[in-house]
Amino acid sequence: MSKRLQKNTVLKEKITALYFESKQRYGSPQITMELNILRYKISRITVAKYMRELVLKSKLSKKFKITTDSKHNYLLVENVLNRQFLVSQPSKAWVSDITYIHTKEGFLYLTTVMDLYDRKIIGWSLSDGMSTKDPSDCEPAKQTTLASWKMAIRNRTVRNGLIFHSDRGV
Template structure:
């Protein structure tokens, strides 16, 4: 069995998933398909060396460690303070759900306070307590719980059709229109897709032919890879994200994130893909004509690993539609709903989207 190799960037993000974001080691191990002992060693090394880990020297200063602990405590206190305030925006999904929230927490907060905060009447709540449910309401309640669970698992990005497939997989019998009605009734709405053609103004040196011809399908894994990169705005500046996608499974087999648009970024993404999938016998690498992909070091890496280089036609974004589709999903389902104050915060969120949602669980319409 080929020994798996992980890039330093992957190790740092995996360790931060446990140390910073609070995900359990067991859950992170399952999500990332990394052995628990290996992940535990990464966490220990990251805790010892911080940002200088993998490889690196030095430790966090005691003052920095204390400051990080205090920031976590403040964040926790703010979350507790704003619990009911946040509940108002999260629970605007119809009177039934809001009344259920009031009934659940009336031993914690006064009913009049919660009703005022949620914008419902106290008389309506007390009438709801004594009113028997109809058969349809009971069915909608059971089905609605499954619909909401699927919607939340997708980070609120699934539309009715994908949620419907999840509901059918759970063993329920219902039509697509029922799912649409329940999602509308409970205000579960995916973000609308917005398409915008980018402009290509980069200089080109080595140009490869476009032999893929928009055939974004493969008979097996590791036959066709498409690559591209995008950028995400943070308060510290741009974060650039490069990916390599296997067209057979639509998995992100390689990725890299940098604060500068360099050839090293796309090289690191390709190296991660090769480490994960091994050296190919015959493989196509399809990208745009950006200078990062045309430079000699990247082209030499392709040649040394037996990968055939293909490129899209100049200014024709549809020739790389598979990669553009992923970036569209990333931004609509995750990035456009966030405000990133640091590049590290954006990097951690993109890592979470790729390795804990998009690769292992997200449903892909194409396949």
């Protein structure tokens, strides 16, 4: 292997390492700057060429989007959990939330229910809609909140005085 080929191989390995260290967010300008700091003499154009050869494209990060709407007209229940997240017994306090997952086909909604006693997910549901219909009454792709609740009560006994807490958004 010639010295030039060895040097190019080392540079490509370093570019790949920096790319993945940056969680695939760095493009050729940032990687060139990092390489220059590390005393590699290389131009941005050369880094861009190597990145094309290695099929490394930077991912654009999107701005954080607020998804909780606490200013709605639905019934609001008092916050009885009051940020007391340490629980001494199972089925004393369960917490739930919905996470929005962006995919090429659109959003997916992951609803989880966690028992604060052991921090285990005891119920979950993944759907492509936000329907709260009973899962037996609607198509399987439209199940969300009630499906995760039903899984939770299958996995844990509901005890008297159970607190079920959510962020009170949608």
